[in-house]
Amino acid sequence: MSATRDPRRPDVTTVELVGGVEALELELHDHDERWADAYLDHRRRIQAALAAVDVEIEHVGSTSVPGLAAKPVVDIVVTVDDITAEEDYLDALLAAGYELRVREPGHRLVRTPARDVHVHLYGRGDPAVDEYLLLRDHLRSDADDRALYESTKRTLLGQRWDDANAYADAKTDVISAIKARARAARRH
Template identity: 80%
Template structure:
């Protein structure tokens, strides 16, 4: 730790899921050319809200992969300096209309009231950010894994899910296999 950095506060230790579990009711949509524009609109909104803060913002998830069918939810990752310093980012995002959905160790999630944009906040250099970008970039480049991922999602969405997080967990094995191939392709 550098001598000029204020010591971090302890982070939360449990998952707070604001509003409780929610049933998954969305279907996969074919890729929509408007998704990158929606991302850019929210990137500007986030940048304006956090003016003066040094943040990195990236479009992640399936809507960030041209040609990939996706739930019509724009996922965005924002890297902040200190996840525990919520006063540096959370109040400003809530003031622009985002709602807090998740507060858990090393991660916060805010979303639009329409639930069509999810903003994932992590501390800068959190390995989760690299994992999101690794998957996104690999799916952009590898048609076979893009097809595998889409078919897996279609298969899973044919089932009823009482909680969106359960659907996300069900994709884990396929995502891990794709990430392993992505790391091998990247040479790391």
């Protein structure tokens, strides 16, 4: 199907935020084992919708890390052969009940109407996927960095945020430091 398609066709060049900026409600919840079940349910839903497409599906983000408090939003990464070939995956995901939220270079985001599951789509081999997995795997195995990350999130949530992207950006320095330690640990 998409194996014959040229994956170098032009991608979008701007960020399209469907529905615009939304009111922000950020609240951390203690880790909930139901997040793993929700991931598995949506994994099956995505696999059924994209049965004709070669995809890889991973649970990422804080809900994928046992013991870590998180916003109750399950983040899922799906890799496709060609992110620009939306006809291969987007209509099927919309038909499965997801809504398009973000279209930007190299990345699409669909989510549930309840906004409790975010599905991030990337082209196979996109370094962003490796970054998600690096952070997830390290936080799963390193209690000190897991505690640091949770503490950082709790501190930031004590501030007022008008946009989830601003909150996410505020975590960047801590996440970068944690990922640097994760890379160092991988080398040893």
